[in-house]
Structures are given as C-alpha cells and as structure tokens.
Amino acid sequence: MLTMLAGSAGALREIVRTRPEAHLQDVLYIPSAKALKRMSLGYDGLLADIYWTRAVQYFGWKHKHKSREYPLLYPLLEITTELDPHLIVAYRFGATFLAQEPPDGAGQPEKAVELIERGIRANADDWRLYYDLGFVYAMNLEDYQAAAKAFERGSEVPHAHPFLKVLAADMAQHGGDLATARLMWQTTYETTDDPGIKSNALRHLQALDVDETVPKLEELVRQFHDKTGIQPTSFFPLLEAGWIRRIPTDPLGMPYKLLPDGRVEVQDPTAWSFIRRGLPPKTGEPPAKP
C-alpha cells in the first residue's frame, strides 16, 4: 500500500511538472458570469473572492513570465464583479492592469472602461471608481474630455477626494502634462490599499521622475557644450565645473549614463517599465514624446 502511495506521488510530480499552465488553463472553461451567479446558490460572496484570487494569481503568474497577452483577465474580473458587485478592489485592479500596455497590463483600456462603468452602476457613491475611470481615459486613451467628465462626476459624490475637482479642471488644459500625470499617480498611490496597485503606481512615479530628469540633464549637457565647447563623455566635468552638485542618479539609485552624442540613458534599461526617455534607441520603439 505504501509503495503504491509513493508511486502515485511520484507520478503526480511528473504531471505537475509537465503541466505548469494546467491550473490556469482550466479557467478557460468559464461559464457565463450570470449563469455562475445563479449556480452559486447564494454563496456568491465566497465565489467572488475565489475568482478574485484567481484573477490576481493569473495576472501575477503571467507577468512574471513576461507575457504580452492576458486574455483571461477581463473575463475573470467580469465574473468576480458579477458575483460580488461591491468588490471595489476588483474594479480598481482592472482599471490599472487591464488598461496598461503589455507586458505590464492587458492593453485593453476600453475593457477597463467597461468594467469600471459596471462598477459605478453598482456603487454610484464610491468616488474612487470615477477617479479610476478618468485615469484610464487620460493616461491610456488620451481622451482628456472624457477624463474631465469622469472626474467631474466623481467630484459630486459625497466625501469625494478634493483633488477630483482639481483634476477635472486640469484635464481641460493640461491633459498630457507630466505634472498632471504625476499628480494622478500620486493620488492613486495614496488612495489604494492593494499592494499590487500601489507598487505599480510607485514605479510610474519613478518613471515620471526619469522622464522629467532626462530631458533636463540633456539640456544641461547641451548648454555645457555650448558654453565650454567640450562634449563631455561623463558627468564628471560638469561636477568639477560646479554645474551639478553630485552625480545624478535615477530613482533606483543607479547613476545616469552620459553618452558621447549627448543623450542621457539609465544604467539598466531592463529594470524600467513605463519610461519614455533615457532608453537606448531601439528599432520598432515608438518615438519618445517631448
């Protein structure tokens, strides 16, 4: 009996090893969200939590493997919120990770909008959802008018975060500004409890830092060249000449690289997502925005 038990354990290990995607692929056979709600016999709270956990695991696992596609993320979140329309964190998770470009998200901002609108229908008094909605419109769809409208709706909800009114006004004028983006990511960072969303927001803020700093540094180098005629190959000359107080480092603590052609780059491009400046030139990359 013991031998057979041991043998079966060995066989199971082999199976698990050759089917790493198995437990996630099984999720493919998802019945329609409404049908699932009926089948839950009133225990939809627990079932929603289970699907929520699966959604997070699904995303985490795929993200770890640098996946560029997350086809099941929306269906999983749809089921989660159908089962429990008041599970706010699911909408917020979707707002961030459905909308973002792969590999850090599913690249489906319209789906994100759909999800959040559902969330708003069920939770009209939660200002955070309007915020997320506006966020997606602004950051991922670059539809600043819609963003402004969303922020406006949200600002009318009782106990709304005061920034919503500010953002609504801001959108109209400075939709694409880095300053606005910084404000929004800062707000996101401060108003969420979910560690996944929080760390994502932090990385965005750090990326914004880079996107702001790199042009400034490049401008400084240009001025130095204009002033002294020297094209520096590192930042030391600027340091010695008193133009800067210390070697500039990126938010991760790594010193910036200065290239002979005057461009500034981050030490380790692979450590960065979301930055648009400070990257080595690559074929197929969209041109950096000014």
Added chain:
Amino acid sequence: MTNRIGTIAFNTFREAVRDRVLYNLIVFAFLMIGASLLLGQITIGVQRQLLINLGLTAISIFGVLIAIFIGIGLVSKEIDKRTLYTVLTRPVQRWEFIVGKFFGLMGTLAVNAGLMTVGFFIALIYLMRGLQASDASILAAVYFILLQFMIVTAVALLLSSFSTPIESAVLTFAIFVVGSFSEDLRGFAEGAKGATHYVAMTISYLIPNFSALNYIASVAHGNAVPASMIAWNTAYALLYAGAVVCAAAIIFQNRNMK
C-alpha cells in the same frame, strides 16, 4: 404537552450527537485555522472579507447538509427501523412527535452553528488582531443562516413523513437550489403575461426565499443588517416553517403504519 415535545426533541438531539454528526466541527476547525494562517498572502482589506465569506459560507453549507441528511430520516428512519411503534402507542399525539423531531434537529443545528461561530470569531480575532464594530453584523448573518436552517429542516421533515430518504434528499436539495434564486423567478414572473405570470408568481411565493436570508457578502463588506429586515425575515421564516411543519403533522397523522 411541552414535556413530551421536549423529551422527543432531546432524544432527537441525542441521536444526532451519537451519530457523530458533530465531527463536522473538526473539519470546520481545520478550515478556519488553515484559512487564518494562509490568508496572509492577500491584501489586507480582502483578507477580512475572505475570512468572513469563507466562515459564514461554511457554517451555512455544513448546516444545510446536516439539516438535509438528518432531516430526511427523521420520520422515515423510525418507520423503517420500526422504532416508532412503541413510541406512538404511548400517550403522545402524532403532531407532538413531529414537532419534537423538528425542535430536536433545530437544536442540533443551533448548537453546531453556535460552536462554529465561536471558532470563527477566534479565527477572526487572530487574523485581524482584534474586533471592530461592524463585526456585530456577523451575528445577524449567522442568525439569518439559522432561519434558513429552520426552513430547510421543515421541508426535509415534511418530505420524510411520506417519502423515502433518497427522494427526500433530492427534493429538499432541489428546493434549496430553487429557493436560492426565487427572486430571479419573481422578476421573471413580473415580466411575464397571462397564465405564465400567475403560475410563476404562485410558485415564487410557494418556494422558500433563501436569497432574502443571505447576507453573507453584505456583512463581509462590513455593512450592517437593517433591523426591519431582521424582523420581517424572522416572521417569514417562522410562518413558512410553521406551515410546512403543520403539513408534515397532518400527513403523519393520517399515515398507516405497515
């Protein structure tokens, strides 16, 4: 009269205990311990929610299963095993027998749920390092679960008084399932016309409304249970269960012992 009902109720309780029904508490205990230890992986806010959802769902499911598995045998087992003869020939009314059985099983379920609730709160306190005010609504949710048990027990008892255990099990479970989306049925009925409308409406009132008694998800989100709902649902459950138990008593009254 109450003495006899009490005697029968106590005997029913004793039978359940000696049938080792309470062993399900051990499974529940492991579940709670496991959950409170493993939930550290997930976001703070959802941790509490998940534990409440898990705990209350488990209390509900275990209880409903016990209600069905013991309920279906309440009468039919006594008839099959012929233990009924020496009981009914005593100065006991047949309806007293039925009512006694009902209270015996309800008592078992209440004790079971009570112990589980205690275990659950221990897990909750451990996980959240203390209690918060909204946790009081958990007790209201448990109370509603008990009302659910009352209806399921009554239905199982009714079926037990005239069907075989397997038929009763299947039917009681079916009624439970249908009852959990009775509100959908009512919605459908309201939208329908003519004969369908009346038939559907009647059915939606005849089947027990379990969705109204389900506050698990709501309590997990920290919402309180409105007092008016407590009052109305209590009345509903008492009246519905009472009607079903009466029907059981009537059927049993006229039953011939083979």
Added chain:
Amino acid sequence: MASIETVALEKTYQVGFWRKKTKAALRPLTLSVPDGEVFGYLGPNGAGKTTTLRLVMGLAAPTGGSFKVLGGDIGDPSIRAQIGFLPEQPYFYDYLTPRELLSYFAGLSAIPAKERTRRIEATLKRVGLYEDAWSTQLRKFSKGMLQRVGLAQAILHEPKLIVLDEPMSGLDPMGRREVRDLIEELNHEGKTIFFSTHILSDAEALCDRVAVLNRGELRGVGVVADLVGSVKGKVEIMWHGTAAVAAMQAQGFDCHAVGETVRAVVPESDVDRAIDTLRGHRAKLVAVTPMRTTLEDYFLAKLNSPAEVAR
C-alpha cells in the same frame, strides 16, 4: 366490562400497480376481551393477528367497523396512558442504553422525574435483565435481551391493559418460562393481558380465553377450561417388547414401534382387553395414559371451520 371490544373491524388493502385489486387482511371481526383475563389470540403466521393488534393500538386505521379500548377511543391519550404495547420483533434506538430508553418512554408516559429511576430499575429487574446490561447500548443486545427490554417498556407505566405481539419469540425455554410467570403475576395484579401467539402450549398454560384466527377471519372463541381436558375416550398404551405386537394387531389395535418401545391408542372400553393381551405376552408396560383434548386439537379443528360470530 370489556378491555377491548371490536365490532365488524375490517382492514382491506388496495394492491396491484393500479391499486384496483383489494386484499383483505382482516375480514369483519367482532371480538370482546373481558377485563382481568389473559386472552390468547391464536393463528398461523399471516392470519391477521398483527394487523388486528395494529388497528386496536391505533397504528393503522381500519377500513370498516369500529372498536373501543378500555371503554374509550384509542386516539385519546388518557386511554393510551393505561395501555402497554409490545410489537412483534421490537426495535429500539440502538444507540441508547436500556436506562436511557426507558427514561425516554417514562418521559412520554408522564412518569414524574423523581419516580423514574426507581421504576426503571424495578421494571428491569422484573423482566430479568441483569444489571450489567442496564447501561450498555442496545445495539449490543441479543434478541432475547431485546425482548425483555420490550416487555419492560410495556409494563413500565403500570398499565391496566397489556397488549403483546408474540411475546415469547426469540426467547430460550428459560426465558419463555420467565415470561409466562411474569404474565401470570401481572394478571394476578388485576391487569388484562391480550397476546397473540402461534405457540399453543404457552396459550394453553396461560390463557383464560382464546380466539382462533385464520386468513383474516375469526374461526372460534372459547374459554380454555371448557375446551381442554375433557377426556377424549381414548387411552394411550406404551410397552417394551415387540413380541406382543402381532397379538395386539390381531386384536385390531394399531401399533407403532420405535426400537423396543411400542405405542398403541385404544378406545377406553378396550383398555382391559389390551392390557390382558400384553400381560399374556409378558410385555413390559411403560405407560397407560388417558388422552385428553388439548388446545391443539381445538385449534386444528377450528382453523378451517366457517367463520364464527363471537359470543
């Protein structure tokens, strides 16, 4: 006064898939069980005895006729409080001990709590259940022990009328003797005992009156003392010695031999002649017994007689 009185009590069942055919378990039965007697209800298996008892105890409803128990309606709890019932092959909650079971029944029979332990112990002693078994779960009991527990629950509340369905079943000869003694004792205390059985010797020993039932119909009712014991006019002779057989047969007597012992049944008037024959052949006489009618004779005679209207 009659403890049990039935008038045309009837029970028919609908049988068959479409419930069209009727089967009569009990044809109209009119019977009277007088107070203070031990009344035996005889019949082969399947005669309808258990059905009658079920009807009388209110476990099933008759399809015709009426009956009264202790002058009242069996549905009345105050009447049931005075009756003790032992069903055929009793089953009890096997997870209980005798003490617990009797305590349960005592609660249902409204015996005051203070009285209970004393009564339970006295009753268990009375039915001959040894004390070690009193706190053992019933699932461990033998049939005979269960039967004793069954008797205990039937007499626990000191009922006036005790109805027993095959009380001797499952008991060894010692046990049967004890139950017979118990029934006699109870009867001396003034209780009426009505029991069904197919063991005639028990009935003959115990009963004041018997009724014979066969195939759902009452075939005969009579007082035992009247039915039994009259000399039948025959004498049974037993002797050793096959030598005399031929001579006896020549005289016209039927002989039946088993080994050395021979038996012949001769009319009373021929007894002397037979004995002389035997003495003439030096046969060794073993027994000369006048034969009396037994209950068995009555029973077998009545089994197939036409249905009787009880007196």
